[in-house]
Amino acid sequence: MHSKSKSVRLVNVTKAFKDPQSGQPVTAVDDVSFEIAPGDLVTLLGPSGCGKTTVLRMLSGFETPTSGQILIGDSDVTEVPPNKRDTAMVFQSYGLFPHMNVFENVAYGLKLRDMPKDAIDEKVTRFLAMVGLDKLSKRPPSRLSGGQQQRVALVRSMIVEPSVLLLDEPLSNLDALLREQMRVEIRRLQKSLSITAMYVTHDRVEAMSLSDQIIVMNAGKIAQIGTPSEIYRDPINSFVAGFVGKVAFFPCAVREFVKGVDELSTWEMKACRVEIKGKTFDIPRWSPNLKPSDSAVVMCRPESLSLGEPGAGIEDGIVSANVYLGNSVESWVKRQDPSQSDILVQIDNPDVKKIWKEGESVSLTFEPSLAKVLAA
Numbered sequence: 319m320h321s322k323s324k325s326v327r328l329v330n331v332t333k334a335f336k337d338p339q340s341g342q343p344v345t346a347v348d349d350v351s352f353e354i355a356p357g358d359l360v361t362l363l364g365p366s367g368c369g370k371t372t373v374l375r376m377l378s379g380f381e382t383p384t385s386g387q388i389l390i391g392d393s394d395v396t397e398v399p400p401n402k403r404d405t406a407m408v409f410q411s412y413g414l415f416p417h418m419n420v421f422e423n424v425a426y427g428l429k430l431r432d433m434p435k436d437a438i439d440e441k442v443t444r445f446l447a448m449v450g451l452d453k454l455s456k457r458p459p460s461r462l463s464g465g466q467q468q469r470v471a472l473v474r475s476m477i478v479e480p481s482v483l484l485l486d487e488p489l490s491n492l493d494a495l496l497r498e499q500m501r502v503e504i505r506r507l508q509k510s511l512s513i514t515a516m517y518v519t520h521d522r523v524e525a526m527s528l529s530d531q532i533i534v535m536n537a538g539k540i541a542q543i544g545t546p547s548e549i550y551r552d553p554i555n556s557f558v559a560g561f562v563g564k565v566a567f568f569p570c571a572v573r574e575f576v577k578g579v580d581e582l583s584t585w586e587m588k589a590c591r592v593e594i595k596g597k598t599f600d601i602p603r604w605s606p607n608l609k610p611s612d613s614a615v616v617m618c619r620p621e622s623l624s625l626g627e628p629g630a631g632i633e634d635g636i637v638s639a640n641v642y643l644g645n646s647v648e649s650w651v652k653r654q655d656p657s658q659s660d661i662l663v664q665i666d667n668p669d670v671k672k673i674w675k676e677g678e679s680v681s682l683t684f685e686p687s688l689a690k691v692l693a694a
């Protein structure tokens with residue numbers, strides 16, 4: 319690990335603003351606590367306005383918490399000004415110096431730190447090569463594509479090896495293919511330099527593919543913290559379930575909690591036995607606080623659903639569209655209740671599976687071992 323890698327800790331941080339129109343206080347960040355381990359990349363994921371940028375601005379020092387504490391490593395930086403914090407920030411708008419060429423932009427932070435010229439030349443050349451920009455070092459930013467400009471912005475902030483790198487929706491201005499490439503690049507650079515990083519996005523695919531941990535935020539509060547797979551497979555509530563991936567919810571009644579035997583071991587474990595339209599299912603995951611006779615929902619991801627003859631499953635519907643994606647087909651199913659959106663069923667290896675045609679009546683079936691029972 320990079321010797322400077324530091325942890326980041328927020329302890330009960332709240333930030334209230336005064337609404338510019340009404341003059342009323344707005345709680346942008348509400349009693350938020352979390353920790354980032356040294357060298358980890360943690361993503362704040364949530365809808366627009368949930369407080370992500372405010373958390374980042376408090377980490378960089380451009381905002382001061384109304385209450386609570388911010389620590390970088392062992393130091394309390396809550397009141398420390400931005401230029402004394404050793405953080406670097408990358409924005410959606412690249413923020414390059416227009417009058418400097420690529421090399422000068424990247425060298426800027428090292429010059430400020432009085433690094434000798436030879437050492438600067440060596441380091442800038444090495445960093446530009448890492449992102450394939452060594453041939454463009456003399457170009458002004460105005461003669462670079464968006465992706466190239468964002469690469470310059472990235473290496474410019476990473477080259478000073480800050481204790482904490484902060485990235486606020488850095489890929490939002492790029493097209494889809496470039497975003498995918500840059501995701502991989504950011505992760506590779508961040509890991510190879512072992513820089514502790516906080517990444518902000520409202521894009522779940524970005525969050526899933528980049529992060530060691532994801533913090534899902536909603537309305538200023540933390541909804542859940544977990545690894546990408548924990549958040550996807552084991553969301554704490556229906557907000558998180560729906561925000562981090564496509565999902566279908568089927569109303570059910572909780573009957574009892576039963577003992578079963580795990581297939582992989584002889585451990586005894588409990589399952590939540592639920593009833594959906596007279597059929598019972600034992601589901602291995604459920605949200606805490608559920609009690610027998612509660613009404614709840616069974617949460618299913620697209621890959622855990624399959625289609626069959628009408629009447630054979632837990633709900634009937636009509637195939638509204640099939641989207642062929644090569645290694646899978648996405649079948650959309652219109653539900654009988656028109657107020658509910660269509661359900662996505664992912665059919666892998668479509669060449670050896672039955673694909674129901676658009677307009678055909680079908681029933682939906684789910685794989686209980688992949689499902690979770692959530693409070694309704």
Ligand SMILES: Nc1ncnc2c1ncn2[C@@H]1O[C@H](COP(=O)(O)OP(=O)(O)O)[C@@H](O)[C@H]1O
Pocket residue numbers: 335336337338344345346364365366367368369370371372373
């Ligand atoms: N300087 C400010 N003054 C007043 N309200 C603000 C200010 N900055 C942010 N807010 C409000 O705080 C909330 C969270 O904003 P922000 O952190 O930018 O959300 P996000 O980055 O998740 O979209 C929003 O309701 C926003 O309008």
Ligand SMILES: [Mg+2]
Pocket residue numbers: 370371372
């Ligand atoms: Mg924002």
